[in-house]
Amino acid sequence: MPKKTLSINFPIERVVLSDLLPYEVPITFSNRHFYNFIVDNKIECLGDYFFWRRKDDAFDRLVMLLLGVPSKKEVKIIEEEGQKYSKVKFKENKAATFTVPFVFGISHKKDQYRHLSLIHPRSQVIAVEFYKNNKDLITYYCDKSQFSLRSAKRVAGCTYVDKKSLIEQFDTDGEVIEVEGENYENLKSFFVYDKYSSIFNFYESDEYHDCEGRYSFLSKLDISNCFDSIYTHSIAWAVYSKEYAKNNLSQTKSTFPNVFDSLMQQLNYNETNGIVIGPELSRIFAEIILQAIDNDIVSDLEGKRVLFGFDYHVFRYVDDFFVFYNDQEVFSKIKSSISLCLTKYKLNLNKSKEYFFDRPVITPITIAKKKIADLLSDKLKYNIEYVEGTKEIEKASLYFRKSSLITDFKSILHTSDVSYGDILNYTLSILEKKVRKILLVYTKVPEGENVDKQLVSALVSLIEFSFFIYSMSPKVNGTIKLCRIMQQIILFVNDRTLGIEYRDVIFRSIFNGSCSVLEDIKVGNETPVETLYLLVLMRQLGKFYWLDEFSLCKYFGIVKRSEGINVEKDLNYFSIIVLLFYIENKKRYDFLKEPIEEYVLQKYAQKNSIINIDSEITHMTLDLIACPYVSNKLKDEILEKSDVPKACRKKVISYCSTWFTKWSGYNFAKELDAKVSQDVY
Numbered sequence: 001m002p003k004k005t006l007s008i009n010f011p012i013e014r015v016v017l018s019d020l021l022p023y024e025v026p027i028t029f030s031n032r033h034f035y036n037f038i039v040d041n042k043i044e045c046l047g048d049y050f051f052w053r054r055k056d057d058a059f060d061r062l063v064m065l066l067l068g069v070p071s072k073k074e075v076k077i078i079e080e081e082g083q084k085y086s087k088v089k090f091k092e093n094k095a096a097t098f099t100v101p102f103v104f105g106i107s108h109k110k111d112q113y114r115h116l117s118l119i120h121p122r123s124q125v126i127a128v129e130f131y132k133n134n135k136d137l138i139t140y141y142c143d144k145s146q147f148s149l150r151s152a153k154r155v156a157g158c159t160y161v162d163k164k165s166l167i168e169q170f171d172t173d174g175e176v177i178e179v180e181g182e183n184y185e186n187l188k189s190f191f192v193y194d195k196y197s198s199i200f201n202f203y204e205s206d207e208y209h210d211c212e213g214r215y216s217f218l219s220k221l222d223i224s225n226c227f228d229s230i231y232t233h234s235i236a237w238a239v240y241s242k243e244y245a246k247n248n249l250s251q252t253k254s255t256f257p258n259v260f261d262s263l264m265q266q267l268n269y270n271e272t273n274g275i276v277i278g279p280e281l282s283r284i285f286a287e288i289i290l291q292a293i294d295n296d297i298v299s300d301l302e303g304k305r306v307l308f309g310f311d312y313h314v315f316r317y318v319d320d321f322f323v324f325y326n327d328q329e330v331f332s333k334i335k336s337s338i339s340l341c342l343t344k345y346k347l348n349l350n351k352s353k354e355y356f357f358d359r360p361v362i363t364p365i366t367i368a369k370k371k372i373a374d375l376l377s378d379k380l381k382y383n384i385e386y387v388e389g390t391k392e393i394e395k396a397s398l399y400f401r402k403s404s405l406i407t408d409f410k411s412i413l414h415t416s417d418v419s420y421g422d423i424l425n426y427t428l429s430i431l432e433k434k435v436r437k438i439l440l441v442y443t444k445v446p447e448g449e450n451v452d453k454q455l456v457s458a459l460v461s462l463i464e465f466s467f468f469i470y471s472m473s474p475k476v477n478g479t480i481k482l483c484r485i486m487q488q489i490i491l492f493v494n495d496r497t498l499g500i501e502y503r504d505v506i507f508r509s510i511f512n513g514s515c516s517v518l519e520d521i522k523v524g525n526e527t528p529v530e531t532l533y534l535l536v537l538m539r540q541l542g543k544f545y546w547l548d549e550f551s552l553c554k555y556f557g558i559v560k561r562s563e564g565i566n567v568e569k570d571l572n573y574f575s576i577i578v579l580l581f582y583i584e585n586k587k588r589y590d591f592l593k594e595p596i597e598e599y600v601l602q603k604y605a606q607k608n609s610i611i612n613i614d615s616e617i618t619h620m621t622l623d624l625i626a627c628p629y630v631s632n633k634l635k636d637e638i639l640e641k642s643d644v645p646k647a648c649r650k651k652v653i654s655y656c657s658t659w660f661t662k663w664s665g666y667n668f669a670k671e672l673d674a675k676v677s678q679d680v681y
Contacts, residue, residue: 012132013039015190015281019131020124022116022278024106024476026532026574027483027671028581031124033658038125043067045129048091054084055655058648062655064088065621067122068099068612071643090122098270099123102616104572106476107521107528109421117276120615123267127281130263131190137256138284139191141239145291146298146308147316149202152191152284189280199317203366211313215324218357219331221338224350226319228274230286231346232261238292242344260285283318289345290316296341297334306333368416368423373430375412379405380434380462382441396445398438398454402461406468420472428481431466435485439492447497456502459489460509467513474517479530483537484672486510490540491669504544511545514538518555527556527575535582540668549588558595565595573616573623576600577661580629597634600624604641611641622659625652629663 016031016038037043043052043063052063060075069090076087091097099120105113119127131138135155142151188197196202211218223229236245236257245252252258264285268276275282294316298308306312311330315322321338325331339349357363382398409427413420442455463486470482493506514534521531538545553559556579557569571579576596583589600620607614621642625635639649 011039013128015128015131016124018189019280019284020119020127022118023675024116024278024529025118026529026578027480027536027668027675028532028578028661028666029574030660030662030671030674033656033662034121034124034660037066037656037659038128042085043125045126049087049089050125051085051087054086056651058651059655060086061644061648062652065612065639065642065644065652066618067125068120068618069122070612071645098266098268099613100269100610100615101267101276102573102614102619104574105526105528107474107530113526113528114277116278117268118615118619119267119276119279120613120618122613122618123263123615126266127263130259134256134259135190138288141256141288142284142291145294145316147294147314147321148287148291149196149199149315149317150193150283151287151291152189153194154192156188156190156192191284196317199320202315202317207315211324212359212361215313216326216359217324217328217331218361219323219325219335220353220355220357221321221323221335222350222353223319223321223342224348224353226347227277227282227286229347230275230289232264232272232275232285234345235261235264235285235289237345238289257288260288286318290319293341293345293347296344297337300337300341301334304333304337306330306337364416364418365422368412368418369426371412371416372409372423372427375405375408376427376430376434379408380438382438384441384445393441393444393446395448395451396441398442398458400458400461402465402468405461405465409465409469420469421475424469424473424475424478425481427469428466428478428485431462432481432485432488435462435488439488443492443496452496452498452502456498456505459506463489463506463509463513467516471517471520474521474528474530476530476533479533480672480675483533483668484676486537487540487669487672507541507545511538511541515547515551518551526570526572529574531555532574532578535578536668539582546586546588547582549591552583552589553592558592565591567595567599571599573620576620577623577627580627581661581663581666584629593630597630600634601637604638608641612643619660622656623661626657626659627661627663 013035016035021031041053041063043050043066045051050063050067050069054060054077061071063069063086064071064073064075067090069088073088073090078085078087099122101117101119101123103115103117105115108114139152139154142148143153145151195207196205202208233245234242236252236255239245239255239257240248240252245257264275264282265272268274275285294314297314301308301312308314311325311327312334313324314334323331323334323338325334335349342348355363380400382396384393384396386393413423445451466482466485470478489506490510493503498506514537517534518531521528535547538547547555556571556575557567559566559568569575576599579592579596583592603620604611604617607617611617621638624630624638635653636646636649639652640646644652
């Protein structure tokens with residue numbers, strides 16, 4: 001099915017859907033309802049003030065809670081064209097404008113985290129104003145480099161829904177995707193990007209193949225801890241030059257680079273060393289700086305009579321350089337120039353991540369991918385027999401042995417000298433396409449005992465193989481692909497009238513695979529986001545596949561002792577919300593409610609001094625007051641700590657039933673489809 005093009009007829013606030021969140025947030029988390037709230041109520045930042053449609057005092061308190069504005073701030077009421085608006089000044093001085101991002105971990109390398117940031121709703125609203133005022137300047141300053149493979153070119157006017165990526169066609173109601181919100185649920189980014197949406201597109205491009213033919217060598221270089229190392233003031237150096245920016249601070253105070261600099265500080269606790277990692281906004285900020293560095297490199301090499309496009313060619317994808325060249329002496333000059341130009345911006349090359357390839361330029365990963373594609377093509381075969389003279393399927397057969405596939409798979413990794421992490425996403429992507437194709441065929445195959453028995457056996461082997469390779473290197477991208485495979489199978493099984501025993505065999509296999517991963521992952525004191533996806537996946541299996549109390553407690557670090565139940569792990573906002581989402585009001589988990597609520601209040605007490613501006617607390621407050629699974633007492637207490645007057649707390653709660661977590665009517669398949677369409681980095 002071809003892609004469907006949709007016009008984007010949404011206001012500037014759509015940046016909160018595409019550019020201000022990390023991709024790797026839990027599957028239960030979304031900015032869609034936050035987007036609806038700020039659009040419906042015309043919440044906006046204009047200079048030093050926030051404005052919103054006036055309803056009553058309780059609504060004012062809710063908006064001020066959302067924006068982290070202290071209750072002591074005076075709210076003024078104005079009227080424009082018959083509509084009343086509330087107005088509050090939030091920017092008294094620079095020190096009073098910052099917010100604290102919520103930093104969370106995702107698995108990166110063995111026993112290591114990569115830390116990403118969820119920025120405060122206030123900073124997101126301020127960022128909307130920045131995009132509104134500076135979208136043209138962003139594209140202007142992102143169009144300066146000959147190296148860049150991924151830079152903002154223009155504001156996106158349309159988006160695409162790839163019908164082949166949707167997994168809901170196995171659902172019993174035959175729906176594909178809801179029309180309501182279709183335009184924005186799957187937005188990739190606010191801008192159109194040139195040239196490639198992912199690095200893998202570059203590897204298959206004519207540009208890449210042309211350079212392979214023209215140059216004998218390729219070296220890949222990486223900037224060390226790029227986003228953590230960026231000095232925010234250096235964006236002014238990139239736009240004006242370091243000397244001019246430093247010597248003309250007063251003249252450049254209100255200019256684009258300084259406004260951008262201030263924004264990046266405000267949303268990151270006023271830090272100037274390092275920028276938040278995760279949102280597209282940060283990649284845009286880095287891109288402007290790196291494009292200036294690209295041009296410095298070209299100029300420096302020209303001074304050494306090394307010419308771009310003749311002696312060498314460089315491509316840069318975010319913080320990775322791909323250097324094509326013919327002469328080692330030329331490469332030494334190129335590397336020296338890159339290092340020198342980075343140093344001027346307080347950045348450095350990562351010496352441990354330098355890779356060198358001779359012609360033909362083919363990496364071990366490329367070799368492994370080709371072998372894996374051939375392996376899966378050979379092993380995942382099915383045979384179809386048609387009714388004579390028609391296109392009607394009479395019967396089909398499918399054979400798939402997990403053990404032989406695992407052996408062959410491990411052999412490919414060994415001979416290619418690559419790790420599971422190098423090819424996990426690629427392998428799961430192929431498996432997803434194969435599973436989808438197989439299941440679509442079997443929707444047309446007549447049901448029968450022998451057919452179903454054979455199909456179930458093959459699906460169980462496929463499930464076990466998928467969990468095996470995933471468990472070797474679990475990361476968020478891989479988790480999403482794994483969940484999509486499992487969800488397709490779940491929807492298919494629910495739609496096909498398999499016997500109860502067969503259905504149980506498949507569901508039990510998914511459940512056991514998920515439990516095995518949860519049992520094995522042990523990284524520090526945090527709960528990795530990727531494993532939270534698996535809890536939501538298991539929730540899809542129904543009441544016969546709930547985790548037992550001991551396993552659930554162990555996973556979240558909850559320990560029963562003689563004196564009571566203690567939470568001994570660092571449960572952050574995501575962990576708490578997904579745990580509540582999973583246990584709902586199930587009787588077997590009732591004993592957990594009180595200790596969870598006590599733990600939540602402890603977090604509020606710990607962050608009492610920054611409660612208004614802390615992103616984790618603000619997001620948690622809004623989600624918890626809408627949560628049907630916690631007590632009214634907890635809601636009352638956290639609103640009290642947020643300085644919401646008792647008289648208007650019930651009304652504050654009533655104004656919005658969904659913030660960042662959809663507690664009821666949740667559709668896992670739709671959320672997975674939305675995730676796939678957002679994967680741009």
